[in-house]
Amino acid sequence: MPATDIAIVAYAQTPSVRDANPSEVQLLVPTVSAAVEMAGIDRREIGFTCAGSCDYLTGGPFAFVSNLEAAGAWPPISESHVEADGAWAMYEAWMRLQEGDIDIALAFGSGKSSPSNPAEVWAQQLDPYYLAPLGLDPVSLAGLQARALLDSGKATERDFAEVVARSRANAKSNPNAQLSGDYDVDALLAEPYYRAPLRKHDVPPISDGAVAVIMARGDTARRLCSRPAWIRGLDHRIEAHSPGVRDITSSSSTALAARKAGYDGGPLDVVELSATFSPQELILLDALGLPKDGGSTKINPSGGALAGNPIMAVGLVRILEAAARIIDGSANRALAHATGGPLLQQNLVCLLEGE
Amino acid sequence: MSDVAKEHLVMEHLVTLTYHERLTENLNRYADKLLEGHITGHKCPSCGRVFVPGKGYCSLCVVPTTEADEVEVPDTGTVTGFTIVTPVAYYGQEKTEPFIYASVLLDGADTTLGGQDITGVTHAELHTGLRVKAKWKPREERSVEGMSNRGWGGFGDVVESFEATGEPDAAPEVYKEHLF
Amino acid sequence: MSNEKCAIIGVGQTNFKKKRDDVNIGGLLREAIDRALEDAELSIKDIDAVVIGKAPDAFEGVVTPELFLADAVGATNKPLLRVHTAGSVGGSTCVVGAHHVIAGIHGTVLAVSWEKQSEGNAQWGLAGGRSGGIGAGGAFAPWMRAYIEQSGSPDYIGWMVAVKDRRNAAKNPFAHLKMPDITLEQVKESPMLWDPIRFQESCPSSDGACAVILTNQEGAKRSSKPAAWFHGLSVKSELSNFPGRNPVKPQAGVECAHDVYRQAGITNPRTEIDMAELYVPFSWYEPMWLEGHDIAGPGEGWKMVDSGETDLGGAFPVNPSGGVLSTNAIGASGMVRFAEVALQVRGLAGEHQVPDVHTGLAQAYGGAANYFAMGVLRDSPPS
Numbered sequence: 028m029p030a031t032d033i034a035i036v037a038y039a040q041t042p043s044v045r046d047a048n049p050s051e052v053q054l055l056v057p058t059v060s061a062a063v064e065m066a067g068i069d070r071r072e073i074g075f076t077c078a079g080s081c082d083y084l085t086g087g088p089f090a091f092v093s094n095l096e097a098a099g100a101w102p103p104i105s106e107s108h109v110e111a112d113g114a115w116a117m118y119e120a121w122m123r124l125q126e127g128d129i130d131i132a133l134a135f136g137s138g139k140s141s142p143s144n145p146a147e148v149w150a151q152q153l154d155p156y157y158l159a160p161l162g163l164d165p166v167s168l169a170g171l172q173a174r175a176l177l178d179s180g181k182a183t184e185r186d187f188a189e190v191v192a193r194s195r196a197n198a199k200s201n202p203n204a205q206l207s208g209d210y211d212v213d214a215l216l217a218e219p220y221y222r223a224p225l226r227k228h229d230v231p232p233i234s235d236g237a238v239a240v241i242m243a244r245g246d247t248a249r250r251l252c253s254r255p256a257w258i259r260g261l262d263h264r265i266e267a268h269s270p271g272v273r274d275i276t277s278s279s280s281t282a283l284a285a286r287k288a289g290y291d292g293g294p295l296d297v298v299e300l301s302a303t304f305s306p307q308e309l310i311l312l313d314a315l316g317l318p319k320d321g322g323s324t325k326i327n328p329s330g331g332a333l334a335g336n337p338i339m340a341v342g343l344v345r346i347l348e349a350a351a352r353i354i355d356g357s358a359n360r361a362l363a364h365a366t367g368g369p370l371l372q373q374n375l376v377c378l379l380e381g382e
Numbered sequence: 383m384s385d386v387a388k389e390h391l392v393m394e395h396l397v398t399l400t401y402h403e404r405l406t407e408n409l410n411r412y413a414d415k416l417l418e419g420h421i422t423g424h425k426c427p428s429c430g431r432v433f434v435p436g437k438g439y440c441s442l443c444v445v446p447t448t449e450a451d452e453v454e455v456p457d458t459g460t461v462t463g464f465t466i467v468t469p470v471a472y473y474g475q476e477k478t479e480p481f482i483y484a485s486v487l488l489d490g491a492d493t494t495l496g497g498q499d500i501t502g503v504t505h506a507e508l509h510t511g512l513r514v515k516a517k518w519k520p521r522e523e524r525s526v527e528g529m530s531n532r533g534w535g536g537f538g539d540v541v542e543s544f545e546a547t548g549e550p551d552a553a554p555e556v557y558k559e560h561l562f
Numbered sequence: 563m564s565n566e567k568c569a570i571i572g573v574g575q576t577n578f579k580k581k582r583d584d585v586n587i588g589g590l591l592r593e594a595i596d597r598a599l600e601d602a603e604l605s606i607k608d609i610d611a612v613v614i615g616k617a618p619d620a621f622e623g624v625v626t627p628e629l630f631l632a633d634a635v636g637a638t639n640k641p642l643l644r645v646h647t648a649g650s651v652g653g654s655t656c657v658v659g660a661h662h663v664i665a666g667i668h669g670t671v672l673a674v675s676w677e678k679q680s681e682g683n684a685q686w687g688l689a690g691g692r693s694g695g696i697g698a699g700g701a702f703a704p705w706m707r708a709y710i711e712q713s714g715s716p717d718y719i720g721w722m723v724a725v726k727d728r729r730n731a732a733k734n735p736f737a738h739l740k741m742p743d744i745t746l747e748q749v750k751e752s753p754m755l756w757d758p759i760r761f762q763e764s765c766p767s768s769d770g771a772c773a774v775i776l777t778n779q780e781g782a783k784r785s786s787k788p789a790a791w792f793h794g795l796s797v798k799s800e801l802s803n804f805p806g807r808n809p810v811k812p813q814a815g816v817e818c819a820h821d822v823y824r825q826a827g828i829t830n831p832r833t834e835i836d837m838a839e840l841y842v843p844f845s846w847y848e849p850m851w852l853e854g855h856d857i858a859g860p861g862e863g864w865k866m867v868d869s870g871e872t873d874l875g876g877a878f879p880v881n882p883s884g885g886v887l888s889t890n891a892i893g894a895s896g897m898v899r900f901a902e903v904a905l906q907v908r909g910l911a912g913e914h915q916v917p918d919v920h921t922g923l924a925q926a927y928g929g930a931a932n933y934f935a936m937g938v939l940r941d942s943p944p945s
Contacts, residue, residue, distance in 0.1 A: 029667055049438070050406050050531045056439045056446065070444070082646075083625045086401035087532050088618030089648055092802055092929050096441040100932075103814035106799040107654055110619065110626055110646040119643065119658060125665035126565050142401040151397060151623065154630040156586060160395060265642040268630045283639060368629040373642065392583070397623060431805050441801050465703035466757045472683050483700055492805035510711075559806045 033124050034248040034255030035350040035379070037066035037241040043205040043335025043344075046141040047235035051085055054237040055097035055137050062133070062239040066251050070099040073241070074129025076106040079116035079136040080339050083148050094137060105129075112136055112301075113238055113343030114263075114365030114375050121242060121261055130247040137237035138339030145233055145338065153369060154268060165369065166230055169304040170222035172275045172370050177224055179276045182309045184224055186319060188215040190305040191228045191333060198330025203344075205232050205335040228333075229305040236337025238344045256350035256361075256379045260288030263365075263375035270370050281314040281364065284376040292316050295324045296358035299345035301366045303332045310371065311364060328352065342366065346377050353381045406531050408438040411449065413526040416540050419518055423491055424451045431492040457516035459488040459495075459544070460552040462560055466505050480505070486514060486544050487560045494560060495537055502546035511551035514544035567943045568663040569782045569789035570904040572602025572775030578738040578889045581680040582769035587627065588634030591676055591771045594894075595635060598672070598773035601910075603785050606636035609775075610668035615645040615655030615675035616893030617928075622682040635674060647797070649698075649841070651675060652772065652896025653926025653935030657795045659776045660937075664792070670781050676771035677891040684767060684892065699764055699844055701930065703756035705809045706846040710758060712810065713849070715864035717758070720845035721749040722867050724763045724887060727842070730874055731884025733913040738768045738889040763845035763887075770891035772898045779943060790904035793921075794822030794938035802930035809931055811854045818934040819855035822923075826938040831857045831923070835938070837879040837906055837916045838923040839899035843886045848872065851925065852880070855936075874914065882906065882914040896926025900937055907941045 039061035041047070041054050063070055076098050082090045091108050098106060109115045113136015120132035146164040153159045176182050189212055198207035210228075221227045242248075248255040264280035264287070267273050298317065302308035308331070309319060317324055327334075329348040332341050342365025349361035359381045367373040405413060408424065412435040415422045424436025424447035431440065432453055439446050464484035469477035482505065485494040500508055501517065518524070518541050525539040574597030576582070582590055599605060612635055614628040624630070628644045635642070647654040652675040659673030677684075709715070728744045731737035744762070752761040782789040798821065800814035801807070819831070828834045840851045849863030857878070858866050866872050872880040881887070883902040886895045903922035905911040924937045 029665070048404055048407060053406060053438050056444060060444060081626065082618050082620060083399075086399070086403070088620040089929065090532070091646065092648065092932075093532075095799060095932075096437070096439070096801060097444065098799075099444045100799050100801045101442050101804060103798045103800040103817050105797055107645065107658060107797055108647050110644045115643060119661075122661055122665050122667055125667065126661070142403040143399060147399055148625060151399070152625040152629060155395060155622075155624045155627075156393070158630070159624075160393070263641050263643075264639055265629070265632045265637050267633050267638050269633075280639065367626070372629055372632070395623070442804055463704035463708060465700055465707065466754075467697075467700045467703075468753065468755050470697050470755075483704075485704065493803070510708075 030125050031257065031259050032245045033121055033242055034252065034257045035240055036243045036248050036252035036255050037062050038239065038347045038350060039065060040203055040238040040344055040347055041236045042203040043234040043236045043337050045205065045233060047139060051137050051139050052093045052096050054235065055094055055135060058237045059097045059133070059135055059239045062241050066241045068131060068251065073131050073133045074105065075120055075123040075132040076104055077116040077120040077134050078108045079111050079113035079343070080138060081110055083151065084138050084140060084143065084338060086142055111367055112339050112341065112365050114346055117240055117343055117346060118261055118263060118375065121258060124242060124244055131241065131243045133239065133241050134343065135237065135239040136340040136343040138337050139235040140233045140338055141235050158269065166222050168270065168369055170225050171270070173224050173304065173306040176276045176306050176310065181276055181313065182306060184216060185212060186309055187229050187305040188212045190308045191215055194327055194330050194333040197328050198334035201329045201334065203335065204330045205234055207330060207334060225304065231303045231332050231336035234335050234337040236335065236340045238340040238347055240343060240347055252354060254354050254356060254381055256353035257382065258377060259380050260290065260378040262287035263373065265373040268368070268372060275370050276310065278310050278314040278371045278374060281311055281371065281374040281376065284374050285315055285362070288376045288378045290362060290376065290378050295360050295362050297325045297328055297349055297352050297361040299327055299329060299331065299349045299363040301332050301342045301345050301364055303336060305333060307371060315362065342375065349379050353379055403531055405529065406438060408436045409529065409531060412436065413529055417524050417526060420454055421457055421488060422452050422454050425453045427451055432490060433493050434488060434491040434495065455488045455490040457488070458547070459486045459514055460557050461485070461500060461510055461512040461514060462487045462494055462557045463510060464508055482508060487557050492560060498537065499543040500546065501543040511554065513547045513549040513552060515547050517542045517545045565664045566666050566778040568660045568776055568778060568792045569943065570774050570939065571777050571782055571785045571789045572598040572604065573901040573904050574598030574601060574773040575736040575898065575901060576770040577736055578768040578770035578891055580738070580767065580769065582678065583680065587622070587678050587681065588631055590678055590769065591631060591674055592634055594771035594773040595672065595674055598775050602775040604670070604775060608670055609636060609640065609672045611641040611662055611671050612637040613643045613645060613655050613659040613662065613671060613673045615651040615897070616677055617649060617651055621684045621892065622678055647928055647933045649892060649928030650896050650926040650933040650935045651928060652894050653899060653924065654797055654896065656774055656897050656900040657797055657935050657937065660792055660795055663776050663778050670775065670777040672773060672775060673897065674771060674773040675894045675897040677893040678769045679767045679891065680769050699756040699759050702844055703759055705931070706758055706844065708810050709846060709850050713861045713864055715849065718746060719849060719864040719867050720758065720763050721746045723842065723845035723848045724749045726873055727881050727885045727887040730882050730914055731888030734883045737884040738766050758846070759844050765843040765886050765890035768889050768891040770889070770894050772894040772901050774897065774901050774904065788908040788941060790907045790939040790941065791943045792937060793940050793944050794825030796821035796936050798934045800932050802932040810850065812931050814932060815854045815927065815934050816856060818936045822936045822938045828938065832878060835921050835923045836919040837882060838925065839881055839883060839885065839902045841886055841896060841899060841926045842881060843890060845887065848880055855925065874916065879916045882911065882916055896935060899926050900924040903939050907939050
């Protein structure tokens with residue numbers, strides 16, 4: 028059984044913006060520094076660092092190498108990199124902390140979607156032999172998923188619009204959100220289709236951003252943070268790749284990851300979900316056994332990915348947002364989710380608690 | 383075994399992805415100055431090292447650097463490392479003849495400029511410690527179009543090359559900490 | 563808390579070739595995975611988690627390809643983690659896989675790494691699609707020149723390494739370039755690519771994959787074959803470029819080595835380690851790493867080559883498999899180092915087996931020689 032006395036003690040993120048002028052590493056330098064400062068530690072106390080990013084998003088092979096400059100990698104550090112959202116970097120760092128020989132670990136994630144057309148880039152994530160040649164872009168794929176969800180009877184277009192209205196209303200109190208405001212559900216439903224049955228507002232914004240999280244063990248965590256966000260469970264699972272061979276109206280890998288992370292269906296104060304398209308929020312809530320309105324659970328108080336979608340950071344941002352609410356005392360039990368791959372192929376669940 | 387011929391199993395899948403990126407603030411300033419014939423860098427307020435071009439931060443101290451930390455360095459320097467590259471052919475490669483790929487440490491800088499061409503000596507005469515000076519292109523031919531936030535381009539389109547000055551070689555102590 | 567001990571109980575490599583057009587990417591990985599599972603006497607159902615590594619996605623032109631490979635590598639409903647640390651990635655992937663076991667998160671883990679360079683263009687990828695690309699050889703050549711200058715090594719040392727590795731590869735059924743009769747003269751006469759590196763002193767571009775099965779003590783008991791036990795493992799990174807950096811002997815490489823020596827209780831690596839698989843894509847990197855990891859003293863690395871100490875029959879054999887110089891499916895190359903050391907300590911290396919290996923050293927490096935992954939493997943578990 029993994030240790031449960033590892034906690035998030037500090038964090039920082041950039042605002043999510045449409046087009047950041049600083050380079051990816053320039054976004055990371057102040058972000059990592061701010062997290063280190065919040066923890067009140069010297070960089071040298073960090074025993075392991077793990078970064079998450081995507082070369083193709085940045086647009087150059089070995090693009091991740093520059094990001095090392097934000098990690099303070101001189102003298103040399105113990106460090107690794109995942110070609111994935113920063114949430115998976117956090118998973119690797121959390122795993123490394125389990126071994127007990129180090130007390131503090133840093134994970135960060137970063138991505139700039141602004142230089143490219145993300146729909147073109149992520150189309151190249153599909154099976155190169157059977158799917159990519161079809162020219163399927165992620166938004167059209169999400170449209171197919173939304174249609175399947177409607178056809179299954181599990182959701183309506185009004186449900187999609189309600190997700191969007193809730194996301195943007197919640198984002199009003201999030202200074203890092205890109206899209207926020209009060210929206211009328213009927214007015215949203217009156218908008219034209221973009222990829223039917225999806226409307227433009229069902230699709231995430233194009234975003235640039237970076238995020239860093241510092242974790243610590245046991246007494247070190249208590250020393251660095253008056254109310255650490257304890258990681259009670261962390262797990263990730265992947266499904267078959269081809270959307271044609273899985274039920275895209277549900278997310279079995281999210282349900283499995285949640286179970287493996289120790290989520291027993293008990294009450295949650297907050298969930299933060301990487302629902303990139305509005306129908307996915309409904310799919311994820313269903314996978315977690317939560318009602319569409321969350322019931323007593325607050326859904327995406329930050330506004331979620333629909334309010335700001337810095338790919339490769341957005342999943343770790345969800346964990347940050349959940350942890351922040353435990354650290355500030357406004358929540359005691361929270362669940363955060365990150366995703367990767369087409370139509371929720373891969374999912375990570377992090378269960379957090381206050382002491 | 384299938385009797386399908388091998389060539390029928392091969393599929394061409396050519397993809398074009400276009401990226402548009404503005405130069406970062408620091409590179410944009412650096413490029414403007416370069417077109418005017420001035421080489422600038424950032425001096426770290428914490429450790430005093432001079433990065434050319436400035437990165438907007440010091441990677442050793444992990445502190446931001448800004449316009450306020452800008453310094454100008456001369457266009458003279460020392461070859462600190464080099465190789466002669468026999469070009470490999472690939473899509474987009476224009477080089478066909480062996481070419482010099484040298485690192486030049488400008489006087490007063492702490493970082494080298496990589497991938498520079500050296501003239502005024504034969505390939506056989508090229509050596510570390512060689513003193514060189516930038517041979518600027520005429521102002522109207524200078525370009526910074528190849529410059530990118532990924533560290534590509536820049537110098538190659540504003541100078542023809544670094545030309546050997548004929549001065550005595552720099553002492554190894556001067557550049558041994560700045561080989562590459 | 564007490565950590566688990568971790569062993570490699572299965573090793574699988576594809577046949578490495580310039581172009582494996584008989585299989586697609588999934589088929590290539592599966593060839594390595596099936597061989598590793600067979601060696602471990604396990605089936606894919608016994609695997610709890612999969613860690614997968616490769617060098618930049620631009621080499622094949624597929625974005626995060628492990629996602630489409632999830633089915634082929636048997637990862638569905640399991641955790642799948644993708645590692646990317648440039649050329650060291652095969653080594654890092656093995657280390658990350660081992661940490662899953664050591665941390666007690668999973669009992670039996672598949673780590674697999676690969677490159678199918680023939681389905682893309684690595685030279686184009688390395689150059690970022692621009693003209694004037696210098697290749698990895700061009701980037702490393704100035705540092706090799708500096709090593710030669712600093713160490714006073716004669717120029718034939720590079721040729722000797724090339725001859726040794728290509729002849730060793732002839733004894734390795736999976737190797738790409740097998741040249742049992744290659745001579746110093748042939749290396750010396752081959753075209754100069756990046757001064758001082760000649761064609762025959764440089765690695766090939768290969769298609770291939772490598773897989774290892776990692777498990778804990780309980781898992782190792784189930785196998786009828788010997789296991790290779792981790793006694794030390796480490797990853798270290800440093801900035802790729804900064805004033806004062808020594809790229810000839812990068813500090814991250816020094817510290818990575820000392821970290822694994824300390825964990826394994828090694829004080830004199832040259833005598834206490836029986837063989838090593840070091841990441842040598844260009845001949846000069848053999849003496850450079852012997853010194854860079856403090857196996858040999860300053861200026862002594864090339865003398866170990868010169869005296870035949872690093873030969874297959876020498877006192878400190880380096881790259882009995884033929885090394886990266888003979889086989890380079892980039893993403894897989896780092897893991898092949900760990901896999902080959904595992905074969906050696908298990909006594910299963912076949913024709914290129916070094917006699918009586920109890921302790922072996924595996925090393926991979928990447929980027930601008932600023933990423934390192936190392937491991938010490940032994941034939942018995944740590945106490």
